[in-house]
Amino acid sequence: MGQLDNKVALVTGGTNGIGAAAVRGLVAEGARVVFTGGNAEAADRICADTGALFVRHRVQDAEGWQEVSDTIRSRMGRLDIAFANAGINDGDSDIESVELDAWKRIVDVNLTGSMLTCKHAIALMKDNPEGSGGSIILNSSMNGILALAGDVTYSTTKGALRLLAKSVAVHCAHKKLNIRCNSIHPGVIETPLIQGAIAGAPDPDAARAMLENVAAVGRLGRCEEVVALLVYLASDNAQFVTGAELVIDGGATAGLPGV
Numbered sequence: 001m002g003q004l005d006n007k008v009a010l011v012t013g014g015t016n017g018i019g020a021a022a023v024r025g026l027v028a029e030g031a032r033v034v035f036t037g038g039n040a041e042a043a044d045r046i047c048a049d050t051g052a053l054f055v056r057h058r059v060q061d062a063e064g065w066q067e068v069s070d071t072i073r074s075r076m077g078r079l080d081i082a083f084a085n086a087g088i089n090d091g092d093s094d095i096e097s098v099e100l101d102a103w104k105r106i107v108d109v110n111l112t113g114s115m116l117t118c119k120h121a122i123a124l125m126k127d128n129p130e131g132s133g134g135s136i137i138l139n140s141s142m143n144g145i146l147a148l149a150g151d152v153t154y155s156t157t158k159g160a161l162r163l164l165a166k167s168v169a170v171h172c173a174h175k176k177l178n179i180r181c182n183s184i185h186p187g188v189i190e191t192p193l194i195q196g197a198i199a200g201a202p203d204p205d206a207a208r209a210m211l212e213n214v215a216a217v218g219r220l221g222r223c224e225e226v227v228a229l230l231v232y233l234a235s236d237n238a239q240f241v242t243g244a245e246l247v248i249d250g251g252a253t254a255g256l257p258g259v
Helices: 017-028 040-050 065-075 100-126 152-174 192-199 204-212 223-234
Strands: 008-011 032-037 053-056 081-084 134-139 179-186 245-248
Touching: 008 017, 008 065, 017 032, 017 040, 017 081, 017 223, 032 040, 032 065, 040 053, 053 065, 065 100, 081 100, 081 223, 100 134, 100 152, 100 179, 134 152, 134 223, 152 179, 152 245, 179 223, 192 204, 223 245
Parallel strands: 008 032, 008 081, 032 053, 081 134, 134 179, 179 245
Antiparallel strands: none
């Protein structure tokens, strides 16, 4: 505990799933947290539990980033950590079936939203009182490494986040900004969304077994395990880690399934 004392963090998409767990986990490690999202009711509960500060904002809203940045500057006075977590795959399909509107919407949130997160986080981190510095973490997916045939847009955007993180990392290193950027690639994590999908399946036990077998270790990941990796990357223990892609998928992408 206390690995992030005196640090300020921003979490996008912080009202549910891994994002909500991240808000709670970062606060538990001593960080002051600002988080964004669209679910004000869920945000109220998280704020009451953690003392975190909520700004209602969609990551793809370029103009709205000014309010997010101004709030962080006025209320926190600095930014040390940015977790670009917001993402969707609603309406996605295979390359023959995907609708252009769905493609544009998913790209707008998953990729443009993450780019804007990086852009505004760097501007804030450069103005930290003791000098430029910070850690940016992009939440990609194991599907940024191995694609899904039926989710062409999601797979494409998550793959693009790998190189967005690397480009940002190299830029910040060349500019001597002391700002690191890495991507994380979770496998199937037992979020409320996944729990709902399992419960709504015709055979929930079979659905759970199928998802558990995606990972070589034979189980779903836990949000707390993803948060532990996030805390490490956000902490001073990871000062030499930048431009990396860290997989946390129970071995799902490590070998050929069934072989």
